[in-house]
Amino acid sequence: MTDQQWITLQKIIKNEIVQPLPVGFIIDCPWLPNWYGINILDYFSNDELWLKANLKALQDFPDVMFLPGFWSEFGMCTEPSAFGARCIFPINEFPHAHKVIQSVDDIDSLPQPNPKTDGLLPFVLNRLKLAQPKIEAAGHNIRFAVARGPLNIASYLMGSTEFLTTMMMQPEKAEALMKKITLYLKDWLHLQMETFPSIDGIFLLDDIIGFMGEEEFRNFGMPYFKELYDANVSVKFLHNDAPCKVSAPLLPEIGVNLFNMGFDITLNELQQLTQHKVTLLGNIPPRDVLASGDVTKVREVTTQLVNSLQDKSKIIFSCGGGMPPGVSSENIQAFIKAVRT
Amino acid sequence: MDELVVRISHCVENGKINKASPYPNAMKGMEGADELTKQALDAAIGPDAILQACNDGMQRIGERFSRNEVFVPELLMAAKAMHAVMAHLEPFFKSGTVKVKGKFVLGTVAGDLHDIGKNLVRMVVEGNGWEVIDLGVDVKSTKFLDAIKNTPGCIVGLSALLTTTMVNMSKTVQEIKIQFPATKVIVGGAPLTMDAALKMGADGYSHDPQGAVTFLDKISAA
Numbered sequence: 001m002t003d004q005q006w007i008t009l010q011k012i013i014k015n016e017i018v019q020p021l022p023v024g025f026i027i028d029c030p031w032l033p034n035w036y037g038i039n040i041l042d043y044f045s046n047d048e049l050w051l052k053a054n055l056k057a058l059q060d061f062p063d064v065m066f067l068p069g070f071w072s073e074f075g076m077c078t079e080p081s082a083f084g085a086r087c088i089f090p091i092n093e094f095p096h097a098h099k100v101i102q103s104v105d106d107i108d109s110l111p112q113p114n115p116k117t118d119g120l121l122p123f124v125l126n127r128l129k130l131a132q133p134k135i136e137a138a139g140h141n142i143r144f145a146v147a148r149g150p151l152n153i154a155s156y157l158m159g160s161t162e163f164l165t166t167m168m169m170q171p172e173k174a175e176a177l178m179k180k181i182t183l184y185l186k187d188w189l190h191l192q193m194e195t196f197p198s199i200d201g202i203f204l205l206d207d208i209i210g211f212m213g214e215e216e217f218r219n220f221g222m223p224y225f226k227e228l229y230d231a232n233v234s235v236k237f238l239h240n241d242a243p244c245k246v247s248a249p250l251l252p253e254i255g256v257n258l259f260n261m262g263f264d265i266t267l268n269e270l271q272q273l274t275q276h277k278v279t280l281l282g283n284i285p286p287r288d289v290l291a292s293g294d295v296t297k298v299r300e301v302t303t304q305l306v307n308s309l310q311d312k313s314k315i316i317f318s319c320g321g322g323m324p325p326g327v328s329s330e331n332i333q334a335f336i337k338a339v340r341t
Numbered sequence: 342m343d344e345l346v347v348r349i350s351h352c353v354e355n356g357k358i359n360k361a362s363p364y365p366n367a368m369k370g371m372e373g374a375d376e377l378t379k380q381a382l383d384a385a386i387g388p389d390a391i392l393q394a395c396n397d398g399m400q401r402i403g404e405r406f407s408r409n410e411v412f413v414p415e416l417l418m419a420a421k422a423m424h425a426v427m428a429h430l431e432p433f434f435k436s437g438t439v440k441v442k443g444k445f446v447l448g449t450v451a452g453d454l455h456d457i458g459k460n461l462v463r464m465v466v467e468g469n470g471w472e473v474i475d476l477g478v479d480v481k482s483t484k485f486l487d488a489i490k491n492t493p494g495c496i497v498g499l500s501a502l503l504t505t506t507m508v509n510m511s512k513t514v515q516e517i518k519i520q521f522p523a524t525k526v527i528v529g530g531a532p533l534t535m536d537a538a539l540k541m542g543a544d545g546y547s548h549d550p551q552g553a554v555t556f557l558d559k560i561s562a563a
Contacts, residue, residue, distance in 0.1 A: 030504070076454075094503070096454050096479070160457045164414045165421065168356070168364045207502075210531075211457060213412035241504075242531055245409070262531070287504050288537055321532075324504045 001069045001143050006200070009065060009316075010234055013257050013279045017313050020340040021306070024065035024281055025332075026239060026260060026322035027057060029075050030094060034325060039092040044074055051131045055138055061332060065316065067237065067260075067281070068144035068203045070135055072124045079148045080156045081119030082184065083110060101158040104166055104173045110157070110180060115188040125195055132196070144237065145192035145199050149206025150181045150224045157181075160208065167220050174220055182224040189228065201235030204228060210242025210262075217247055222254060229255035241321035248273035263320030268310055276314065283320035284335070290319045291326040295334040302338035345381040346394045349374055349426060353398030353468070356418025358425045364418055375425040388433040392470060395426050399468035403551035413457055416550070420464025427467060434472075441472040443561050446488045447498040448476030451509045455502035458530055462498060465550035471557060482513040489521050496557055499543075501530040511541035518542050527556050 001009070008018055033043035036053035043050055054070050077087035080097035089095045101107060115121045128135075128142060135142065148156075154163045154177050167174040193199045209221055229236045236255050240247065241262035251259055251274050260281040261270060267280050274280075284290060289301045302317070309315060317339045351357075352374040355365050359375035372380075381391055402419040405411045433439040445466055449459045456478050463473045474492055476484055489495060497517060501510045514526055527545035528538045529552075538546030545556040 090452075093452050093509075094506070096452065098454070156454075160455060161417060161460045164457065165417050168414050168418050169362065207531075211413035213415070216412065216414055246412070285534075287507055287532060288534060292540075321504055325508065 001065060001067075001141065002139050003141070005065050006141070006143060009258075012314060012316060013235065015313050020063075021312060022065065022316045023063065023336050023339050024067055024316040024318050026067050026281075026318070028071050028073055028322060030325045031323040031327055032057060034092075035327070035329075040094065041089055041091045044089065044095070047127050047130055050127065051134060055134075058138065058140065060329060061336070063336060064332070068146050068201070069140060070128065070131065070142060071144075071146060072127045072131075073146070074120045074124070076148070076156065078120055078124060079153050079185070079188070082113035082115065082121050082188075083119070083157055085119075085157065087120070097156050099157055099159050099162075101162075101177075104170055107158075107173050107177045107180070110177070112180060113184050113187075115184070115191045121188065121191075125192065129195065141198040142196040143199060144201040144203040144235070145189040145233075146203045147185050147188055147205075149204040149209070149238075150178055150185055150228070151208035151212075151221055152206040153181050153185070154178060155208050160211075163208075164211065167216060171219070178220060178224050182227055185228055189231065193231070193233075200233050201237060202229060202231060202233050203237040203239070205239040207240050207242040209240045209247050210244055212246065214246050214250075217250070221247075222250060225254045225256075239322070244270070245273065248278075249275070252277040258316075260318065260322075261320055266308065267305070267315060268308065271311060271314070276311070279314040279316065281316045281318045283318065286319035286321045286324040286327075290331055290335065291324045293331065295330055298331045298334040299338045302335050306339055343381070343384075343386055343390070345377055345384065345386060346390055348372075349377045349381060349391060350394035350398040350401075352377060353395050353419055353422045353426065354401045356402075356415060356422050358418075358422045373425065374422040375429075378426045378429040382429060388430050388439045391426060392430060392439055395423050395468050396470065399423055399465050400551065400554075403465055403549070403554070407549050407551055413461065416461055417457075417464070420461065420468065423464060423468040439470075442470045443557065444472045444474060444492050444495040445498060445557060446474045446476065446485065446492055446495045447500070448480035448485060449478040449500045449502075450506055450513055451479055451481045453501045453503050453506040453509070454478045455500075458502060459498075459500040462500065462529065462550045462553050466498075466554055466557060469554045469558070471554075482509075482516045485513055485517060486520055489517065489524055495524070496560055497524055497526045498553060499526065499528045501528075501532070504532040507532060507537070507541075514541045514543050525560050527553055529553060 075095040077095045077097045085097035237258040238256045239260040258279045263285040357368045357373040359373040525544045528543040535546045547553045
């Protein structure tokens, strides 16, 4: 993000109305490589192509806040890889990590990863370091420390069904796993912040939150998220595009001040649930409208969204979730135009 | 209704697997679905009545889930309790004393390792008297096609959590419909809608496990 975009983002979070109305999208491997015309494996394995794809998006859509911006990542494999998860990288499909915990007894012996050296994390960081001069030359800065959230990682390491039932049957084991992952994530986020002093935001992505009731979330999620967001940064950003009605009222207490949700809830309702304390990034349907709709449909649904809002403060217009595969430049332009006219 | 049957149903609804299970807290130390089912069979209560108790318990928890009164972990625990019952009933299924309603081939589509939705559907559908052939996660379309070929008359369920794997779901539905046009397909998963399901050529969509049971029972009754 440019300095100006960062200032604008902070103004929005501080409840200032900005004109024109702001547009932002989370962009990463599901959309960017194929939009740029390369396959996903090339995007992951070639630093130059990764950088060029990111720069091209910024050049084509200079008025859009791309979040987190220059996201160095290996899809769902990034964080689980440091625990030794087997990572699968098909040529033009999304990578995925296999679980490493076969039974709850494995939790205690799970190694505590070192983000400086373990799994794909050194590659993530080094890519950003190598690209930093060109990113800055383009007028941008690295603003966010990014990681999948602790519940999401626990589910990858153990299997989501197994993790959720362990929470109910052997809560002490689930807590031990969450503590281990949280410590790892704190190390990982701090390493990113140390490496890039321009970082002033934390971005966590975790859709397992959406499967939990309030009691489970308060016990097995909230304390760990609070710990992770308890850092001296100005933007505390969470993505959860699974159901969020249970967790939304708790977001201010966790420290979250920017939230990207799914499309199954209205922004008006979310403003109520979050006591208007959280900036919302959303939320037209990503796949059915932004990717599959034509320009007319995108314009129509976006205009409906803008007009539906009783209060446009603390809103950044986007889709509900990250940018999905197959979204055309024309549809993004139609979205921007609909927000701004 | 026999008291034992009522208690089995209650255990299933509340996810009480057996006496050793610490969940739910309010039933700690009490007998669970496992012990009570054994007692019921020893007392010559018919397996059909026990299966019905399971169905009732799963239906109640499924309805509470649909109303957002309970969430995925509670539903998973109920399904585990139901499995404890089904382990005792398995010989009756094998002998034909208890008849299954039909066969349901189920899997999470290629590229997606999420198993929550698929497992929930499996457990609830099984609890409602269907035989489920669970193909697991990250299932390629060829594996679905093989399973359909080997399971005549089956209905197929495709699950996905990631928006990004919707493309694979759509491809799988289309390949099934080309090779086995009469086979009914239901799809489900967080990023889906009925509209998207119909566009990809599926016969049905459900956003929760109970909806899948309703769909299957309707097809079975037709």
